[in-house]
Amino acid sequence: MSLYTISQASAEVDLTPYTLRYYEKEGLLPGVKKDSAGRRNYQADDIQRIGFIKCLKGTGMSLKQIKEYGSLYAQGKKKFEERNAMLESHKAKILLEIKTQKKYLKMVEAKIQMKI
Amino acid sequence: MSLYTISQASAEVDLTPYTLRYYEKEGLLPGVKKDSAGRRNYQADDIQRIGFIKCLKGTGMSLKQIKEYGSLYAQGKKKFEERNAMLESHKAKILLEIKTQKKYLKMVEAKIQMKI
DNA sequence: CCTTGACTTAGAGTTAGCTATAACTGTTAG
DNA sequence: CTAACAGTTATAGCTAACTCTAAGTCAAGG
Numbered sequence: 001m002s003l004y005t006i007s008q009a010s011a012e013v014d015l016t017p018y019t020l021r022y023y024e025k026e027g028l029l030p031g032v033k034k035d036s037a038g039r040r041n042y043q044a045d046d047i048q049r050i051g052f053i054k055c056l057k058g059t060g061m062s063l064k065q066i067k068e069y070g071s072l073y074a075q076g077k078k079k080f081e082e083r084n085a086m087l088e089s090h091k092a093k094i095l096l097e098i099k100t101q102k103k104y105l106k107m108v109e110a111k112i113q114m115k116i
Numbered sequence: 117m118s119l120y121t122i123s124q125a126s127a128e129v130d131l132t133p134y135t136l137r138y139y140e141k142e143g144l145l146p147g148v149k150k151d152s153a154g155r156r157n158y159q160a161d162d163i164q165r166i167g168f169i170k171c172l173k174g175t176g177m178s179l180k181q182i183k184e185y186g187s188l189y190a191q192g193k194k195k196f197e198e199r200n201a202m203l204e205s206h207k208a209k210i211l212l213e214i215k216t217q218k219k220y221l222k223m224v225e226a227k228i229q230m231k232i
Numbered sequence: 233c234c235t236t237g238a239c240t241t242a243g244a245g246t247t248a249g250c251t252a253t254a255a256c257t258g259t260t261a262g
Numbered sequence: 263c264t265a266a267c268a269g270t271t272a273t274a275g276c277t278a279a280c281t282c283t284a285a286g287t288c289a290a291g292g
Contacts, residue, residue: 006269017269018251026249037258039269052227055220063249080231087228094221098214104171105210111168112203115196122239133239134281142279153288155239179279233292240287246280257270262263 004042013050020050027067028053030074059094120158129166136166143183144169146190175210 006017015023020040023029029049033041049070056066065086072083122133129136136156139145145165149157165186172182181202188199 016251019249021270022250034270037269038271039258052223055223059217059220059224084228084231087224091221091224091228094217094224098217098221101175101210101214101217104175105207105214107168107171108175108203108207108210112200112207115200132281135279137240138280150240153239154241155288236289236291238288241285243283245282248278249276251274251276253272253274255271258268260265260267262265 003044004047006040006042009040009042009047009050012047013054015050015054023050023053023063026063028063028070030070056090059090060097061090119160120163122156122158125156125158125163125166128163129170131166131170139166139169139179142179144179144186146186172206175206176213177206 004012006020010017010020013020020029024032024040029046032046033043035041053066056069057063061069069083069086072079072086120128122136126133126136131139136145140148140156145162148162149159151157169182172185173179177185185199185202188195188202
C-alpha cells in the first residue's frame with residue numbers, strides 16, 4: 001500500500017525531496033499520505049499527478065496557476081467547464097510556444113550558417 | 117545617425133527601458149552610443165543584437181551565457197570555433213525542447229479528451 | 233526665466249522557484 | 263543499547279531577471 005518514500009518518489013519523478021515538500025506546502029499536492037511516524041508515502045496517483053504538474057510547469061504554467069487548476073480538479077464535475085477552458089487556453093499557449101521556438105531555431109541556424 | 121532613444125528602442129524591441137539599461141549594465145550590450153547629454157542612442161545594429169539576445173533568451177539561454185557568447189563574438193575570428201560550438205549545442209537544446217513541448221502538448225490534449 | 237518631461241545614475245526592492253540549515257524524531261543494523 | 267540513517271518541521275537564504283525609487287541633469291516650449 002505504501003508505494004514510495006520521499007526519496008523513492010524523488011528518484012521516480014526526478015525532483016528533489018526539497019521540491020516535493022515545497023510543492024506540497026504550496027498546495028499543489030494535497031492529500032499525500034503519511035505513515036505512523038509522519039513520513040510521506042506517495043501513492044501511484046500522487047506520482048501521476050506530479051507527472052502532470054511537470055508537464056504544466058514545463059510548458060510555462062506558474063505554480064500558482066497549477067494550484068488553481070488542481071483546486072478546480074478537486075471540485076469535480078461542477079468545475080469541469082472552467083478547468084477545461086484552462087487546459088484549452090494552455091494548449092493554445094503551448095502551440096504558440098512551439099511556433100516561437102521554431103522561429104528562434106531558424107534564427108540560430110541562420111547564425112550558424114553565416115560562418116563569420 | 118542617432119536612430120533610437122531608449123523609449124523608441126524599448127517600443128521597437130518590446131522590452132522596458134529598465135530592462136535595456138539592465139542588459140547594458142550586465143554587459144550584454146557593449147558600445148551603446150550616448151549623446152552629448154549622456155542619453156543612449158541605439159543604432160540599427162544594437163536593435164539587431166537585442167533581437168538575437170531575445171532569441172537566445174527565449175530559448176532558455178541565461179543572460180550570463182548570452183554575455184559569454186557576446187564576448188566571444190567581440191573577439192572575432194579567433195574565437196569562431198568556440199562561438200559556433202556554443203550555437204550548435206544551443207541548437208540541440210532547442211530541438212530537444214521542441215520535442216518535449218510536443219510531448220507535453222499531447223499530454224494536455226489527452227487530458228482534455230478525457231472529459232472528466 | 234521657469235517648468236515640464238524624458239532622460240541619467242546608484243542602489244534598493246520584488247517575485248518565482250527552489251535549496252539549504254537547524255534541531256529534532258522514529259527505524260534499523262550491529 | 264546505541265549509532266547511523268532517513269525522514270520531519272519551520273524558517274532562512276539564494277539566484278535570476280527584472281522593476282522601481284530617489285535625486286539629479288538637460289533641452290525645449292511658453
